[in-house]
Amino acid sequence: MGCVHVISLLPLLIIAATSVVVLLAIAVRRNHAAAFGLTLAGLAAGICSTFFTPPNQATQLLLMDRYAFFFMGLLMAASLFIALLSYGYLAAREARREEFYVLLLVATLGAMTLTASSHFTSLFLGIEILSVALYGLIAYLRDRSLPLEAGIKYLVLAGSSSAFLAFGIALVYADLGVLDFATVAQRISSTQSGSALGLLIPGTVLILVGVGFKLALAPFHMWTPDVYEGAPAPVTAFVATVSKGGMFALLLRYFSLSGADRSPRLLLVLSIIAIASMLAGNLLALFSTNIKRILAYSSIAHMGYLLVAAEVSSRLGVGAGAFYLVAYFVMILGALGVVTLLSSGERDADRFEDYRGLFWRRPVLALIFTAMLLSLAGIPLTAGFLAKFYLVAAGADSHAWLLIFVLVVTSTIGLFYYLRVVGVMFHQPASERLVPEPLPRRTPAVSVVLVALSAFLIWFGVFPSPLLRLIQFAIGKIF
Amino acid sequence: MILGWLIVILIAGGLIAWPLARLHPLLSRLIALSAVTLDLALALVLATRDFGPGSTAGGGWREELDWSWIPQFGIHFHLGMDGLSFLLVLLTLFLGVVAVVVSWTEIATAVGFYHFNLLLILAGILGVLLSLDLFLFYFSWELMLVPMYFLISVWGRERRTHAAVKFFLFTQLSGLLMLIALLALYFAHHQATGIYTFEYQDLLGTPLDPHRAMWIMLGFLAAFAVKLPAFPFHTWLPDACAEASAASNLVLASLMAATAAYAMIRFLLPLFPEAVHTISPLMIVLAVIGILYSAILAFSQTNLMRLVAYASIGHLGFVLLGIFAGNSLALRGTVMTVIAHGVSIGALFLVAGAVEKRVQSREIDTMGGLWDTIPCLSGVGLFFALAALGLPGLGDFIGEFLILIGTYQAHIAAAAVAALGVLAATFYALRFVQYAFQGTNIHSWHLPDLAAHEGFVLGVLIAVLLWLGLYPQPVLQTLAQAASHAPALWR
Numbered sequence: 001m002g003c004v005h006v007i008s009l010l011p012l013l014i015i016a017a018t019s020v021v022v023l024l025a026i027a028v029r030r031n032h033a034a035a036f037g038l039t040l041a042g043l044a045a046g047i048c049s050t051f052f053t054p055p056n057q058a059t060q061l062l063l064m065d066r067y068a069f070f071f072m073g074l075l076m077a078a079s080l081f082i083a084l085l086s087y088g089y090l091a092a093r094e095a096r097r098e099e100f101y102v103l104l105l106v107a108t109l110g111a112m113t114l115t116a117s118s119h120f121t122s123l124f125l126g127i128e129i130l131s132v133a134l135y136g137l138i139a140y141l142r143d144r145s146l147p148l149e150a151g152i153k154y155l156v157l158a159g160s161s162s163a164f165l166a167f168g169i170a171l172v173y174a175d176l177g178v179l180d181f182a183t184v185a186q187r188i189s190s191t192q193s194g195s196a197l198g199l200l201i202p203g204t205v206l207i208l209v210g211v212g213f214k215l216a217l218a219p220f221h222m223w224t225p226d227v228y229e230g231a232p233a234p235v236t237a238f239v240a241t242v243s244k245g246g247m248f249a250l251l252l253r254y255f256s257l258s259g260a261d262r263s264p265r266l267l268l269v270l271s272i273i274a275i276a277s278m279l280a281g282n283l284l285a286l287f288s289t290n291i292k293r294i295l296a297y298s299s300i301a302h303m304g305y306l307l308v309a310a311e312v313s314s315r316l317g318v319g320a321g322a323f324y325l326v327a328y329f330v331m332i333l334g335a336l337g338v339v340t341l342l343s344s345g346e347r348d349a350d351r352f353e354d355y356r357g358l359f360w361r362r363p364v365l366a367l368i369f370t371a372m373l374l375s376l377a378g379i380p381l382t383a384g385f386l387a388k389f390y391l392v393a394a395g396a397d398s399h400a401w402l403l404i405f406v407l408v409v410t411s412t413i414g415l416f417y418y419l420r421v422v423g424v425m426f427h428q429p430a431s432e433r434l435v436p437e438p439l440p441r442r443t444p445a446v447s448v449v450l451v452a453l454s455a456f457l458i459w460f461g462v463f464p465s466p467l468l469r470l471i472q473f474a475i476g477k478i479f
Numbered sequence: 480m481i482l483g484w485l486i487v488i489l490i491a492g493g494l495i496a497w498p499l500a501r502l503h504p505l506l507s508r509l510i511a512l513s514a515v516t517l518d519l520a521l522a523l524v525l526a527t528r529d530f531g532p533g534s535t536a537g538g539g540w541r542e543e544l545d546w547s548w549i550p551q552f553g554i555h556f557h558l559g560m561d562g563l564s565f566l567l568v569l570l571t572l573f574l575g576v577v578a579v580v581v582s583w584t585e586i587a588t589a590v591g592f593y594h595f596n597l598l599l600i601l602a603g604i605l606g607v608l609l610s611l612d613l614f615l616f617y618f619s620w621e622l623m624l625v626p627m628y629f630l631i632s633v634w635g636r637e638r639r640t641h642a643a644v645k646f647f648l649f650t651q652l653s654g655l656l657m658l659i660a661l662l663a664l665y666f667a668h669h670q671a672t673g674i675y676t677f678e679y680q681d682l683l684g685t686p687l688d689p690h691r692a693m694w695i696m697l698g699f700l701a702a703f704a705v706k707l708p709a710f711p712f713h714t715w716l717p718d719a720c721a722e723a724s725a726a727s728n729l730v731l732a733s734l735m736a737a738t739a740a741y742a743m744i745r746f747l748l749p750l751f752p753e754a755v756h757t758i759s760p761l762m763i764v765l766a767v768i769g770i771l772y773s774a775i776l777a778f779s780q781t782n783l784m785r786l787v788a789y790a791s792i793g794h795l796g797f798v799l800l801g802i803f804a805g806n807s808l809a810l811r812g813t814v815m816t817v818i819a820h821g822v823s824i825g826a827l828f829l830v831a832g833a834v835e836k837r838v839q840s841r842e843i844d845t846m847g848g849l850w851d852t853i854p855c856l857s858g859v860g861l862f863f864a865l866a867a868l869g870l871p872g873l874g875d876f877i878g879e880f881l882i883l884i885g886t887y888q889a890h891i892a893a894a895a896v897a898a899l900g901v902l903a904a905t906f907y908a909l910r911f912v913q914y915a916f917q918g919t920n921i922h923s924w925h926l927p928d929l930a931a932h933e934g935f936v937l938g939v940l941i942a943v944l945l946w947l948g949l950y951p952q953p954v955l956q957t958l959a960q961a962a963s964h965a966p967a968l969w970r
Contacts, residue, residue: 363592380621389614389658393552396662408655415651416644419628423640426633428588468551 008056008064010049011072012112018042019105026098035098036087039105043080047073060180061125063118070322070474071115071249078241078329079108081449085333085340086234088443092345093141093232100140107133107238111246115253120169120179120207123250127165127214130243131158137238138231150230157213157223165210171203185257188266204266208273214247217307218276221300225288228296233348236292237336240299241329248303251310252321270311274403277304278410285417292350294417295335298376301414302328305407309391312398315475320387320394322471327375327383327460334372334453338365341446358425366425368454373418375457378411383460481521482544482558482609485568486602488518493598500591511594512579515601519572522565530565530957540611541565541960548615553675557612562960563744564608566814567737570821571608573943574733575601578726580936581829585724585836586634593634596626600730607738613661614677616746620702620738621654627731635722636841642715642722646731649715653705660698664750667691683749689757696754699747706739709762709799710769713792717780720788721841725832728784732791732828733821736798740817743802744810749968759803763886763893766803770796771896774903778910783831783841786911787824790867793904794820794875800897801882807969809885811958812878818954819874819947823866826940827911830860833933834915837926843911848920853928857916859937866944868908869901874947 006013022038025031050069058064083104090097110130117123135158139151173179175198176187188204212220228236281301288294306328309321342349342358342365349355359366375384388411395404460467492514500507529541540559548556560568578597586593599622606619624647632643661677668685669675676682687695705712720728748755770793777789794816801813833856834849835841850857866873879901887894929937947954962969 360589374625379625380618385618385621392658393662393665396659397666401659404659408659409652412648412652412655415648419644419647423632423644426629427640428633463548465549465551468549472551 004054004056005058008054008058009062010053011046011069011076012062012109012116014042014046014049015076015105015109015112018046019102019109022098022102022105026102030096030098032087032091032097035101036083039083039101040080042105043076043083043108046076047080050076057118058116061119061122062113062116064116066474066476067249067253068116070470071245071325072112074326074329075108075111075115075242075245078245078333079104079238081333081337081453082234082238082242084445084449085237085337086232087445089232089234089340089343100137103133103136103140104238107137108242111242114246115249117250118181118253120172120181120184124162124166124169126246126250127162127210130246131162134158134235134239134243137235138227140235141232146230147232148230150227153223153230154227161210161213161220164206164213168203168206168208168210171199171206175199175203181254181257185254188263201265205269208269211247211251212273215244215251215303215307216296216300217273217303218280218300219273221277221280224300225284225293225296228299229290229292229350233292233336233340233343236295237333237340240295240332240336244299244303245325245329248306248310248321248325252318255310256318267311270307271403274304274307274311275406277301277307278406279304282410282413282417285414288417289352290350291339291352291355291421292336292348294421295332295339298414298418299332301410302332302376305388305391305411308395308400308403308407311403312394312400314394314398316390316394316397318475319468319471320390322475323390323464323467324387326467326471327387327457330383330453330456330460331372331375334450334457335369335376337446337450337453338369338372341365341443341450352421352424355421355425357427357429360429365450368450370422370425371454371457373421375461377415377418381458381461383457383464386461386464480544481525482542482560485518485521485609486558486605488514488521489598489602489605493595493602496598497591497595500589500594504587504590507591507594508579508583511598512576514598515572515575515579518601519569519576522569522572525560525565526569529560530562530960543611545611548612552614552677554614554677555612556615557678558609558615559611560609562957562962563741563814564961566818566954566957567608567741568605570737570818571601571604571734574729574821574825577825577829577936577940578729580932581726581729581832582724583932584930585726585832589633592629596629597726597730599626600630600734604734604738608741611679612677613664613679613682613746616679616742617654617658617661620657620742621651623735623738624650624654627727627735630727630730631719631723634724634727637722639722642718646715646719649705649712650702653702653712656698657702660695663691663695663698667695679746685750687751689753692751692754693757696747696751696758699742699750700758703739703743703747704799706742707736707795707799708739708792710765710772710792710796713769713773716792717776717785717788720791720828721782721785723784725784725828725835728788728828728832729825732788733825736791736795737817737821740795740798740802740813744813744968748802749965752967755803756805759805760890762803763800763890766796766799767893767896767900768796769793769799770900771903774900774907777907778903780907781843783834783843783846783911783915784828785841786843786907787827787831790827790904790907791820791824793900794824794867794879796900797879797882797897800886800893801878804882804886804889804893806885806888807962808888809882810969811955812881812883812885814878814958815881815947815951815954816875816878819866819878819944822940822943822947823863823873823875826863826937826944827860827867829933829937829940830856830863833929834860838922838924843914845922846915846924847918847922848916849924849926850916851920852924852926855929855934857912859929859941860916861912862941863944864908864912866948868904872945872948874944874951876948877951 050073113126285297375382378388496510546556603623610616773792780786801809
């Protein structure tokens with residue numbers, strides 16, 4: 001491993017170094033603002049580094065290509081926004097706030113490793129770095145019962161899913177003797193099975209379980225609503241975006257490696273999972289009256305939509321997946337940003353009552369939330385619309401009619417519960433003068449985040465060409 | 480370029496009108512009114528320039544604007560206008576002005592947001608009427624939904640949320656089916672030619688095998704039939720109209736229907752001539768059923784808005800009939816009906832709204848004998864009811880007459896049964912007048928008659944209907960321009 005390799009690992013190195021620096025800074029002197037500032041600086045430096053770091057295969061484990069850099073930049077940007085959301089949130093709730101940022105950075109590092117993985121070892125490594133940091137993040141508010149419960153639930157389930165994953169990888173290795181994606185993908189899809197022991201299929205299925213858990217795809221989605229509800233709102237945003245985004249980038253890469261001749265059995269399984277996720281997410285959300293749970297179910301559905309892109313995995317499909325992921329990041333961060341802003345010191349604003357008549361009290365905030373929800377539903381002028389359009393286009397191009405038909409029908413069902421939330425916000429109060437409830441303290445950082453995300457939402461929804469060009473550039477190499 | 484301005488002015492007007500309401504609601508109203516009026520003035524400029532007596536004859540797009548938008552997919556911001564789109568743009572802006580004026584006293588809460596939504600809908604409608612790029616068309620088509628949802632759900636009556644959600648789900652699902660069809664067409668075109676494009680002119684000649692053409696056509700038809708609305712996809716309209724304010728109903732029933740009819744004429748018929756021909760007997764049957772069924776239902780309504788909504792569905796049955804009759808005469812009648820229906824049904828909604836404002840109810844049994852206390856409003860109501868039942872000399876008559884003649888040439892039985900619908904319309908229209916305005920004033924109402932601005936608006940609408948009925952030549956002439964442009968369709 002030469003100097004070139006080390007240089008191409010720059011984004012990962014920056015984030016790893018930042019986490020260490022923050023840790024040392026805490027050891028010297030506890031200071032929330034300092035930890036926060038260092039984190040922001042590190043993430044910003046990391047994002048910048050993705051633009052000029054030379055692409056390279058850095059060891060057998062990590063393929064630092066433009067594709068990886070694109071997704072790393074995206075993940076770090078999301079972490080940056082989440083750090084901004086967290087500052088005010090933690091200041092109002094927790095005495096020891098500084099370690100939060102260390103965990104945040106480490107978890108981001110894990111997700112970033114996933115985007116560059118070209119080997120099952122780095123896949124496992126990335127997942128474990130991510131998960132272990134997440135246990136801490138989810139249960140960060142230690143003196144409250146809901147976060148603790150969510151943290152333990154996540155710990156147990158993520159632990160067992162990691163076991164599935166490790167066992168699956170072991171089976172694949174026992175059969176093939178190799179663990180790099182390119183070879184494995186090729187062997188799985190080759191028609192006369194190159195399997196010596198017949199362990200390849202069981203191994204793949206076990207790996208799929210592990211991946212499905214991380215992405216919260218049906219039927220491995222059970223943990224999602226509980227964890228989303230229990231975790232602090234900024235951490236929920238992290239679970240929804242960075243943690244899933246890294247895994248999804250890896251999935252997209254894996255499928256694009258296996259190319260056109262993919263195993264029909266695997267495709268069938270994936271189609272079933274995708275359809276089940278779209279249905280389960282959208283149908284279960286109908287029965288929920290908790291905003292965070294609704295967003296959890298919605299994210300299950302969105303992962304189902306994204307799986308359509310992974311499955312198509314033509315050039316159009318990968319582009320659609322990347323675009324959708326960006327749009328999904330923007331809108332889910334925006335939605336949870338609003339939840340964060342409205343949350344009081346005692347509990348997160350996740351009940352319908354917290355939003356009733358919001359439009360008449362805080363019109364701008366209500367409109368931002370409305371825009372995010374409508375984008376999740378895929379309504380024009382928002383990024384969600386073009387993302388869905390791109391996805392359906394990719395599906396239509398590959399004649400995946402059943403999948404896109406399910407996508408269309410379920411997203412109409414989805415519209416119903418998004419509109420319910422919107423309806424609650426626009427609900428006119430019966431009496432003219434409400435009891436002026438004490439609104440949570442405004443935090444400038446969160447406002448900046450929300451305005452920026454809204455701007456992205458409209459920008460990508462109306463004038464997506466620059467982003468599309470960037471994506472084309474990023475995925476140019478893997479085809 | 481002027482086409483771009485038409486849309487930009489509306490959106491900018493909405494964006495300016497919104498925050499200004501915080502200073503004073505009147506500012507917001509004035510901005511909205513001047514934006515729409517300015518647009519109307521621009522459209523009238525176009526009328527003299529492109530369709531006036533001095534303009535050159537012949538086909539082609541009279542105004543065009545083509546910008547690259549998302550080059551990666553071959554999407555253009557491409558607007559174009561011919562006689563057909565011009566007529567409906569004029570209708571939209573005219574009724575847009577009416578809607579803003581009527582809202583002047585009707586809307587009191589969140590005035591700025593209201594006008595933003597209203598103007599955004601108008602912009603979306605213009606987008607639909609002017610786009611020559613199918614993606615832009617779909618974008619504008621969907622753009623109308625959200626503001627319309629807000630118009631119903633924020634300024635509606637008791638069950639507004641239910642009505643708004645129903646409206647949204649119906650139109651959204653059908654719209655997404657159209658999206659699939661649109662993309663199937665896009666890729667079929669790519670398969671045949673190797674070019675990715677959403678350009679209307681290019682997609683026109685896409686070779687499709689009949690089976691695939693039928694499926695794609697059905698996808699488009701789903702969206703248009705729901706939006707029109709055609710029987711049996713009409714159930715959202717009465718629900719929405721029963722809850723929304725009069726001005727919203729004007730937009731909902733008159734203008735959205737116009738976009739659907741326009742989309743059928745502009746896109747459905749020329750893109751899939753064979754598939755349309757195959758399915759037209761079914762659509763004609765549905766149209767005729769819709770005409771009779773809505774007349775029966777209109778007759779038995781007790782909610783004034785609902786009654787008018789069913790009357791609207793009846794007229795739109797004629798529109799559907801004309802579109803699928805398959806000849807130029809019926810098609811001309813269709814456009815005429817769309818315009819006259821927009822004015823007369825829209826006006827009926829306004830009359831119903833004016834009555835509601837006075838008696839504080841939409842239920843017909845709270846009225847009766849109103850003629851004694853508000854003679855002017857009652858007289859105007861009678862006039863528009865007569866227009867809706869197709870009295871000769873008014874706009875609706877011309878349209879329905881042409882449609883029936885055209886249908887008669889193609890399907891005698893359908894024309895005969897549909898003519899019964901005209902008869903049935905007299906029942907509900909006269910019931911409207913009889914129960915609301917005639918009879919004895921059992922509730923002893925003493926109400927203020929038409930205010931000046933109401934009287935002015937309704938007077939203008941009366942004048943337009945009379946003009947359309949007595950001298951429809953300008954409309955038909957402008958259509959002739961569109962006809963020479965797409966001769967296969969208007970033969």
